[in-house]
Structures are given as C-alpha cells and as structure tokens.
Amino acid sequence: MRKLFLIALKDVKLAFRDKAALILMLLAPFLLTLGLGVVTGRFSGNSSNGISHIPVVLVNQDGAQLGNALVELFQSKDLNELVDPTVFADTAAAFKQVDDNQAVAAVIIRPGFTASVISSQGQTSLGAVVQIELYSNPTTPTSVGVVKTLLDQFISQVEVGRIGGEVAVTQLLASGRIQLQQAQAVGLAMGVNQANTSSQSTSVTLNNVTPSGETVKFDVLALLAPGMALMFLMFTVSYGGRTLLTERNLGTLPRLLVSPTTTVQVLGGKMIGIFLTGLAQMLILILGTTFLFQLQWGDPLAVLVLVLAAVFGAVGWGMLLTAIAKTPGQVSTIGSALMLIFGILGGTFINLDNMPAWFRYMSKITPNAWGLDGFATLALGGGLQDILTPILALLVMGLLLFFIAVFLFNRRGLMEK
Amino acid sequence: MPSILEVINLVKKYGDFTAVDGISFDIREGEIFSLLGPNGAGKTTTISMLSTLFVPTSGEATIGGHSVTKETMTVRDMIGVVPQELALYDDLTARENLVFWGQMYGLSGKALKTRVDEVLEQIGLTDRAKNRVKTFSGGMKRRVNIGVGLLHKPRLLFMDEPTVGIDPQSRRAILDSVKALNQQGMTVLYTTHYMEEAEELSDRVGIIDHGKMIAIGTQAELNRQVGETDTLILHIDENQSGEALVYAVRQIRSVLKAHVIDHAVVIITPEAEEIMVLVITKANELGVKIRSVDIQESNLEAVFLSLTGRALRD
Numbered sequence: 001m002r003k004l005f006l007i008a009l010k011d012v013k014l015a016f017r018d019k020a021a022l023i024l025m026l027l028a029p030f031l032l033t034l035g036l037g038v039v040t041g042r043f044s045g046n047s048s049n050g051i052s053h054i055p056v057v058l059v060n061q062d063g064a065q066l067g068n069a070l071v072e073l074f075q076s077k078d079l080n081e082l083v084d085p086t087v088f089a090d091t092a093a094a095f096k097q098v099d100d101n102q103a104v105a106a107v108i109i110r111p112g113f114t115a116s117v118i119s120s121q122g123q124t125s126l127g128a129v130v131q132i133e134l135y136s137n138p139t140t141p142t143s144v145g146v147v148k149t150l151l152d153q154f155i156s157q158v159e160v161g162r163i164g165g166e167v168a169v170t171q172l173l174a175s176g177r178i179q180l181q182q183a184q185a186v187g188l189a190m191g192v193n194q195a196n197t198s199s200q201s202t203s204v205t206l207n208n209v210t211p212s213g214e215t216v217k218f219d220v221l222a223l224l225a226p227g228m229a230l231m232f233l234m235f236t237v238s239y240g241g242r243t244l245l246t247e248r249n250l251g252t253l254p255r256l257l258v259s260p261t262t263t264v265q266v267l268g269g270k271m272i273g274i275f276l277t278g279l280a281q282m283l284i285l286i287l288g289t290t291f292l293f294q295l296q297w298g299d300p301l302a303v304l305v306l307v308l309a310a311v312f313g314a315v316g317w318g319m320l321l322t323a324i325a326k327t328p329g330q331v332s333t334i335g336s337a338l339m340l341i342f343g344i345l346g347g348t349f350i351n352l353d354n355m356p357a358w359f360r361y362m363s364k365i366t367p368n369a370w371g372l373d374g375f376a377t378l379a380l381g382g383g384l385q386d387i388l389t390p391i392l393a394l395l396v397m398g399l400l401l402f403f404i405a406v407f408l409f410n411r412r413g414l415m416e417k
Numbered sequence: 418m419p420s421i422l423e424v425i426n427l428v429k430k431y432g433d434f435t436a437v438d439g440i441s442f443d444i445r446e447g448e449i450f451s452l453l454g455p456n457g458a459g460k461t462t463t464i465s466m467l468s469t470l471f472v473p474t475s476g477e478a479t480i481g482g483h484s485v486t487k488e489t490m491t492v493r494d495m496i497g498v499v500p501q502e503l504a505l506y507d508d509l510t511a512r513e514n515l516v517f518w519g520q521m522y523g524l525s526g527k528a529l530k531t532r533v534d535e536v537l538e539q540i541g542l543t544d545r546a547k548n549r550v551k552t553f554s555g556g557m558k559r560r561v562n563i564g565v566g567l568l569h570k571p572r573l574l575f576m577d578e579p580t581v582g583i584d585p586q587s588r589r590a591i592l593d594s595v596k597a598l599n600q601q602g603m604t605v606l607y608t609t610h611y612m613e614e615a616e617e618l619s620d621r622v623g624i625i626d627h628g629k630m631i632a633i634g635t636q637a638e639l640n641r642q643v644g645e646t647d648t649l650i651l652h653i654d655e656n657q658s659g660e661a662l663v664y665a666v667r668q669i670r671s672v673l674k675a676h677v678i679d680h681a682v683v684i685i686t687p688e689a690e691e692i693m694v695l696v697i698t699k700a701n702e703l704g705v706k707i708r709s710v711d712i713q714e715s716n717l718e719a720v721f722l723s724l725t726g727r728a729l730r731d
Contacts, residue, residue, distance in 0.1 A: 003521065006521070251502040252504045260490050262490075
C-alpha cells in the first residue's frame with residue numbers, strides 16, 4: 001500500500017512540475033471560464049445563462065383566474081426567451097410529451113385551484129389549497145429546476161396574495177368601505193393582481209427555493225466553471241495515462257518492474273496519481289472561482305463528494321485510453337479529441353436540455369454530463385441527497401472502465417513487445 | 418566460488434524471431450562477467466529475462482538458487498539493474514530520484530537518508546543533489562543511473578552497456594567504479610560491445626552473437642581458441658573496395674581469415690610481420706591505396722572475428 005501512494009505522489013509532483021501541463025490543467029479552464037463569463041455578461045451584471053426555450057406543457061384544468069394567470073405567466077413576453085410553453089387540454093397527452101422527451105416538464109393546474117385559494121363566499125380560503133402538479137423529465141434537471149423556480153415564484157405570490165387579501169378584505173369590511181356583496185370581487189382582483197406581479201418580477205436570473213425555504217441565486221458561472229473544469233479534467237486524466245506509456249519509453253517503467261514492486265502496485269499507483277492530480281486540479285479551480293468570482297458552488301460537502309466521483313469517472317476513461325493506445329502520442333491525440341467531444345457531448349458548450357433525446361442519452365457516457373447535472377443541481381440549492389444518481393453513475397462508470405482497462409493491460413502486458 | 422547465477426538453455430522468441438537462442442552459462446560469486454557481443458546480439462534481452470522483466474519462452478535461470486520466473490520478488494530483492502537507457506525522472510532532483518528508487522527497494526527513514534547520502538558521495542554528486550536531473554550532463558545522468566542500481570546494495574548487479582554515448586572521462590569513471598564495486602564484493606554482470614571494456618573489467622567473458630553464446634571463458638582461454646595469432650589491419654581509401662585484396666590475401670598460406678571491415682582489410686595470421694610486405698605488394702599490384710597498417714596481438718576482437726567472420730561493431 002505504501003508503494004502505491006509513493007508512486008502516486010511522485011506522479012502528482014511530476015505533473016505539477018510540468019509547466020505545459022499546468023497551463024492546460026489550470027490556466028486554460030480558468031481563463032476560458034473568465035472569458036465565457038465576460039461574453040455572457042456575468043461580470044457586467046447582464047447575464048444570460050445559455051438556457052433558453054425550455055419546452056413546457058401546460059394543462060389548465062382550473063380555467064379560472066389564478067389558473068389563467070399562471071398560463072399567462074408562462075406565455076408572457078418576459079419569459080418568451082426562457083420557456084417555450086404549449087397548452088394541452090389532456091393530462092395524459094401532456095405526460096406523454098414529457099415521456100417522449102418532447103417537453104422537459106408538464107405543469108398540471110388541477111380543477112378548483114383558484115376556488116381553493118379564493119372562496120366563492122367572497123373570502124379567501126383558509127382550507128387546503130389544491131396543488132399544482134409538476135411532472136418532469138429526470139434527465140434534464142437544470143431546465144426542470146428553472147420551471148420549478150417559476151412555479152415556486154408564482155405560488156409564493158399567490159400565497160402572499162391569499163393571506164394579504166384575506167386581511168385586507170376583512171379590514172375593508174370592518175371599516176365599512178366595502179359591502180359584503182363587493183368582497184368576492186375585491187378579493188379576486190387582489191389575488192389575480194398579486195399572482196400577475198410574479199410575471200413582472202421574474203428575471204432571466206434564476207432563483208430556486210430550497211426545501212428549507214432559502215432562496216438561492218443561480219449564477220451563470222455555476223454552469224460554465226464546472227463545464228470547463230470537467231472538460232480540462234479529461235485532459236488531466238489523459239495526461240496521467242500518457243505518463244504510463246512515456247515511462248515505458250523512458251525506461252522508468254521497466255526499472256520499476258524489476259524492483260520489488262508488483263504490476264498491481266504500479267498500475268494502482270498510477271491510477272491514484274491520476275486521481276490525486278485530477279482532484280487537485282478540480283479543487284484549485286473550485287477554490288479559485290469561489291474566491292475570485294464569488295461563485296457559489298453549493299453545499300461544500302456535496303460538492304466535494306461530487307468532485308471525487310467525477311474525477312473517479314474521468315480516471316476510468318484515462319486508464320482505458322492508456323490501455324488502448326500504444327504510444328504517448330496516441331494518448332495525446334485521442335485524449336485531446338476525447339476532451340473536446342466529451343466537452344460538447346457533456347454540455348460544456350451547449351444546453352443538453354435543448355438537444356434531441358438521442359444526444360442526451362449519448363451524453364450519459366461522459367463524466368462531463370453527469371458532473372454538470374450534479375453541479376447544476378447543487379448550484380440551484382440541492383443537497384447531497386439530490387445528486388445521488390450522478391454520483392452513482394460516475395462511480396459505476398469509473399469502476400467499469402477501470403476493470404476493462406485492467407483486462408486489456410493483462411491481455412497485452414505492461415512491457416512485453 | 419559458488420555460482421550466484423545459473424542460466425540453463427534460456428530462450429526468448431518474439432513470434433518467428435528468436436532473440437535469445439538457448440544460452441547457458443553461470444556467474445560465480447564475486448566475479449565480473451562480461452557478455453560481449455555486437456548490437457542486436459541478445460544481450461539486453463538476456464538481462465531483461467534474468468532481471469524478471471521478460472518471461473523466457475523456455476529454459477530456466479536461478480539467482481542465489483531462486484528461480485527468476487517463479488520467485489520474482491525474492492530475485493528482485495537480490496539484484497540491482499543499471500539499464501542501457503537512462504531510466505530517471507528528469508523533473509526530479511538527483512536526491513529525489515534516489516529517494517524514490519530507494520523507497521521502491523523498501524528503504525525508508527534514516528536508513529534511506531543515510532544510503533542516499535552514501536550513494537551521492539559514491540557517484541560524486543553530493544554538491545548537485547538538489548539540482549534537477551534534466552540540468553545534468555550525459556555523464557552525470559549516467560552516474561545517477563548507476564547510483565539507483567546500487568541503493569539497496571544488491572548481491573548481483575546487472576549493468577547493460579552503461580558507457581554507451583558518453584565522453585571518455587565519464588567512461589573512465591564508470592569503469593573504475595565497476596572495479597571498485599567488485600572489490601567491495603559485488604558480483605557484476607556487465608554487457609558491452611566494446612572489446613576493451615570487457616578485456617579491462619572481466620574475470621570471464623561470454624561472447625554472444627545472434628542470440629547464441631558462441632564462446633565463454635577467461636580471456637586466456639578465449640585467446641587459445643584462435644591460437645597464437647595476430648591481427649593485421651590495412652586501412653584503405655574510403656572510395657576503394659578491398660574485396661579483391663581480401664581474395665588475393667586468402668591465397669597466402671599462413672592467413673587464417675581475411676575480411677573487409679569498415680574500409681579496412683583485417684587479416685588473422687600467426688605471421689603478421691612476415692607477410693606484411695607481401696600483402697602491401699599485392700595491394701599495389703591491385704591498385705589499392707593503403708593509408709596505414711596496424712598489427713594487434715591476439716584479443717577478443719580477433720576471437721570474435723575468428724568465430725563469426727564479423728567485427729564486434731558490425
């Protein structure tokens with residue numbers, strides 16, 4: 001075990017002494033994040049997060065004032081860049097749209113929603129409120145998060161209106177300024193007005209309400225920074241894998257293999273070395289963007305666990321690449337291509353939620369996509385329990401690829417020509 | 418002296434190509450044994466099998482009575498390897514390299530530090546210990562390369578052509594250090610294609626060619642294989658062929674062998690001085706311009722030439 005870590009620490013030391021590697025591992029993702037932040041207006045306060053035209057299906061079974069107000073909110077000019085709403089009459093058809101990946105979510109406004117908030121007796125209701133249902137596609141957590149945020153804002157406004165309206169109507173009645181017959185109309189007007197203000201207050205900046213009720217501001221860099229970090233993590237793991245073949249060519253690998261060191265120790269040490277280098281890279285980038293850009297990555301413990309899982313998944317790819325390639329040059333070439341392909345496929349440059357279903361399924365082979373899912377969830381206020389799926393997927397990916405790599409190494413041998 | 422290394426009919430094949438073809442030899446405790454042969458003869462492949470890096474296709478070898486194929490970890494503890502190519506981390510300092518490799522051989526703590534200091538002193542690099550290896554000259558790198566092989570005080574040290582590509586001064590230093598190590602009791606298996614090195618260092622020499630061990634013994638024993646012969650070397654003009662002269666020289670009764678090697682006609686004969694005038698006359702008759710003439714007493718080069726018809730540097 002000691003040799004395993006000695007080999008790993010030696011590799012980390014060598015990686016951080018390689019100036020060219022350092023530029024690609026740390027400087028490049030940092031500068032690209034900075035550049036994209038400038039382009040998207042993150043640093044001028046005029047941010048656009050790249051998420052747009054989210055396909056949403058609305059089923060308005062309520063048909064009354066508040067139900068209509070919610071539909072109008074989604075159809076409002078302010079949101080026409082962000083969401084692409086379609087109104088359906090049939091719930092089953094709406095669900096099918098989501099199941100078929102034609103929409104990221106279906107918002108079902110159940111019958112009696114307005115009535116449950118504002119009673120027909122002219123008073124706001126204190127009874128149970130009929131809930132709005134959100135049926136969502138689990139493969140598009142970021143876009144679903146946006147839709148959920150809009151709903152939360154609307155419901156929050158309605159709740160404010162309901163309680164405020166009740167107080168106001170009661171006071172108006174008590175003071176004799178309105179008659180009992182006028183109470184229903186006044187209450188309704190106040191409720192609808194309050195609900196409608198939610199569309200005016202909605203900005204492109206996303207807010208998500210956590211289960212504890214805390215409002216978390218969603219930062220565009222919370223997508224860009226992990227995207228870049230994950231893309232260049234692929235460089236780091238391919239660089240690490242390349243060192244195994246470089247060591248074979250330079251003679252240090254054969255020298256290791258004639259010392260009292262087993263093949264498992266050498267391979268395991270290499271893998272831990274790549275893992276630690278990738279981990280150090282991710283942590284430096286996270287700390288750097290946190291302190292320099294005031295970026296909120298989310299729950300620190302959950303971020304750490306996700307980083308560990310993402311690096312593990314990426315290391316699996318690095319080991320597989322090394323097992324397949326025959327020369328360090330091949331690892332560099334394939335590694336660079338893989339870094340870019342995974343960057344695109346994994347959602348570093350595009351919003352996966354806007355891509356066809358087959359593209360989104362393909363993206364799941366990349367650690368980038370799972371990692372980005374997790375980081376977006378955490379940036380939207382999610383916790384460790386919300387990113388269990390990406391973590392599990394990344395761990396399974398890493399293990400599977402590692403075993404394939406070991407199988408290939410065993411078949412080919414580390415040194416035999 | 419008991420044998421520390423015994424090699425029995427060792428074979429290594431890569432597909433249809435046989436790199437090592439059934440060699441057998443032994444090395445006695447405390448001696449320097451040289452494997453002498455041209456490039457591609459199978460020296461490095463032999464060391465790779467003996468040091469447990471490559472698995473032999475067939476045959477067996479034991480070091481200190483332990484099989485190199487079945488007891489690899491025990492064998493690795495007993496041996497040190499100085500590979501032909503520099504096997505160091507350029508971005509680590511000399512000390513960091515020695516510490517890392519020492520750790521790979523199980524050294525740690527104070528014992529590791531003491532041993533690293535000793536080796537740095539031994540290879541004359543104490544004052545450069547904190548410099549990265551990439552800043553070193555070729556000779557200095559070679560010394561670190563050797564130092565790594567000595568860290569754990571191996572019983573048997575494999576040195577695979579350690580003087581290739583370095584300046585004469587560094588070469589001299591390496592040869593002296595090999596002798597010093599041997600005097601301290603270390604057994605050395607030294608491979609080279611330089612006859613002079615084998616002659617200077619070795620207690621015994623094995624001559625290897627095309628994967629086969631073609632001769633083995635002390636220098637005196639090997640010389641006896643070709644008899645009391647000298648080597649007459651006629652260096653000819655670079656743009657001339659010596660083949661006609663070789664044909665003519667072979668007609669002389671006392672000439673045992675004659676070959677053209679690198680713009681020189683090389684003749685093995687017990688009467689070098691006696692036939693020299695005759696050979697020069699024949700060269701003049703054939704229009705072959707002779708630039709210089711050497712006579713060498715019997716040596717390993719002549720042995721190799723006699724056995725293979727080729728020069729060691731071919």
